[in-house]
Amino acid sequence: MKMKYMLMFVGDGEGPDSSSPDELQAMYARVGAWWEQHSASGALQGGHQLQPASTATTVEPATGVVTDGPFLEAKESIGGYGIVEAPDLDAVIAMAKTWPASSKVEIRPIVVRDGM
């Protein structure tokens, strides 16, 4: 039975602005290669890079309050995510260890319900 996971790529919230254009391009090339490799193997089923945390809007459904910013003020935030199908956590850890861009990758198992 395969498990589903969400990989959350954690960064400083504002993207890699401090890098030079050359470095940035090289990094995007590595990310592209990583994405292609794991999509081709069937493990990676989708995902996106996100706009910086400063663009976030938070809504509280119970009160209807809409706020500018992420729900948690933190130095680090999710810069992108990928949805992965794998036989077990070890396979995903091995994959995350090769992620070329951000400093941390959080792995969260996805709740899979019958018929979904």
Next chain:
Amino acid sequence: MTQTTTSESAGAAVSRVFREEAGRLIGSLVRRAGDFDLAEELVQDAIVEALEHWPVSGVPANPGAWLQLTARRKALDRVRRSALLTEKLRLVAASEAPLEESDDRLRLIFTCCHPALAREAQVALTLRAVAGLTTAEIAHAFLAQESAVAQRIVRAKRKIVRAGVAYRVPTAAELPDRLEEVLAVLYLMFNEGYLASSGPSATRPRLADDAEWLCGLLANLVPAEPEPLGLLALMRLHRARARARVDRDGQLVLLQDQDRSLWGGPLIAEAGALIERAAAMRRPGAYQLEAAIAAVHAESPSWEATDWRQISGLYVLLLRHRDTPVVRLNLAIALSHVGGAARSLALLGELADALDGYHLYHATRGELLKRLGRPGEARAAHRRALDLTSNPAERSLLERRLVF
């Protein structure tokens, strides 16, 4: 024989049975039902029931089969109680076949010590699932609340199931890292028992004994790996000196003051043989080197005759595998016996930031300053060490040093 010693030895016999049987049984049930949490729970229930019955009725002739039968009955009970008759429970309840010959305990060890689990959870889970301790026994060993330990175990097992932690032996590529993780768990367990970091007594022999047993089991299950042999040798060497380490009043005795006639010769010889077996594989590692260092001490006829040159050399090698401030501190101590206290004090200076919160750093500094004829600074360093240690036996050793 008094009543207490009788029941204690009966208790020890029962614990030995659990150690032999629990891991095997859980291992095969996990494989059969595919559910780590459930298998572990059923066997724990069976152990608790055995603890109620065996002291009265005696240990059954085939304790493994008794535990298996009881675990099966526990599964049936749950099936009846539960409206959701799950396939997993039926698989366990229906399994009448005796335990397979194959040993699933290696997978079990690697699952319990998976790096995705917190170290405390790895320790508690390994003791419960592989060594067959009850939650109450684990709580007692770590002077923790039983409810806190139970909670830790529940959370860890939930993570294993929900996060998809694999129940398998790591691949060859993964093995070095994963083995290192298991050894770290076992060494922490052993140290907690051998040199308790808190609590009224300085040692908890049962915990150290369980850790040594687990390490022996691991060494047998991965016979081509040298590091488990190294850790096992290290544990034997610590145990060989255990009787000389604490005096009649429960006070810790420094290595240099220990009565070497109390050291266990056979254990030291056993450790030596283990180190040689490991060394023959020609893959040196941190535990083998630590064991080799301990062996040089153990084989030395007196403190004065200690071969500090060899010990220094071994610490230099150890730095290649484990470059930590504590290893550097130990190297500085060894060198102080070869090249003088002043040079070692300078080496210690580089470690000031990293080890300021470590009592042995200040104790060593105090010792060196005393030797260099700086008694005022020496006393200050010893006092700082005293403030930092929470082990009562180590505390009084430092208190005695302050007198001079």
